[in-house]
Amino acid sequence: APSDPDLVARARAAKEKLGDRVFVLGHHYQRDEVIEFADVTGDSFKLARDAAARPEAEYIVFCGVHFMAESADILTSEAQQVVLPDLAAGCSMADMASAEQVAECWDVLTEAGVAEVTVPVSYMNSSADIKAFTGRHGGTICTSSNAKRALEWAFGEGEKVLFLPDQHLGRNTAVRDMGLTLDDCVVYNPHKPNGGLTPQQLRDAKMILWRGHCSVHGRFSLDSVREVRERIPGVNVLVHPECKHEVVAAADQVGSTEYIIKTLEAAPRGSKWAIGTELNLVRRLANRFAAEDKEIVFLDRTVCFCSTMNRIDLPHLVWALESLADGTVVNRIQVDAETEKYAKLALERMLALP
Ligand code: 13P
Ligand code: SF4
DSSP states (O other): OOOOHHHHHHHHHHHHHHGGGEEEEEETTSOHHHHTTOSEEEOHHHHHHHHHTOTTOSEEEEESOHHHHHHHHHHSOTTOEEEOSOTTOOOTTGGGOOHHHHHHHHHHHHHTTOGGGEEEEEESSSOHHHHHHHHHTTOEEEOTTTHHHHHHHHHHHOSEEEEESBHHHHHHHHHHHSOOOGGGEEEEOTTSGGGGOOHHHHHHOSEEEESBOOTTGGGOOHHHHHHHHHHSTTOEEEEOTTSOHHHHHHSSEEOOHHHHHHHHHHSOTTOEEEEESOHHHHHHHHHHHHTTTOEEEESSSSOOOOTTGGGOOHHHHHHHHHHHHTTOOOSBOOOOHHHHHHHHHHHHHHHTOO
């Protein structure tokens, strides 16, 4: 549905009043009505860099989810304030690894005698606490666009990787890009004693995968790949690496949201694509490329929005911008100094990856 014209006018007016004092970042999974007001759009890696590259902006309004706003706060200066228009915009995957659980896991690894040779690699989609844990133990952050480089780096530093919190990105990258086998990977279940693993299993494993996943990407199945190939002959299946391994193995191409967009931009006229990622992005791409005669469909029959990304809507954005324009900072996301220090170390290791 088209946006409420009154809200559109109010968002415009508030942004104009704030001028360069505000910088609005929009993740690719955001609604159209929000993307319209983003100064820059991107995947989580690009947005982290973009936030860090705006020292003149007093306010960073992050249209995305909580962990992204935290990362922006960590990477920006003390004077800059990061605002998340709706505090309920969390991420179920990030919530699957708590600081206590991860500390307990490290104890289990220590008892098995493997902690010393293990390097933690944490997906951007994790809380600042988990990033700080990663920094403290000599590890790095990664996103879906640099997971391979992060693993290459980590295996140069140690013998094993503890990958948090997305088992699928960890497994897919290990098997597709690092030449590891499925047997080299074990899954640590934080709800079981010792993660459900024996010390021997931990010693034999190369990748220790945290048992987390994305509920949105987890819905794509091997059946959805088979079904779309039957329905659309010649279709290219392009999926996000947060999908299950069997889906990724059956796809033609795999990549982050930014990679998906670039691939479609470069695709020839008349080509056909089934995309396995969040629906706001897929719909926007389908509309955008229809004019170039590229057929783009959603990989699954069911509707697949990320409900927490969708929390950021135009009314919340208007409220955040108007409050800032009136001199009130609402919904500020602020990471405490101690957590920030170590989380920053891990994020900076990521930014320095070759
Ligand atoms: P990217 O934007 O890094 O591809 O991540 C996808 C995602 O799930 C963000 O929450
Ligand atoms: Fe989290 Fe998945 Fe939503 Fe991304 S798409 S914010 S990983 S729940």
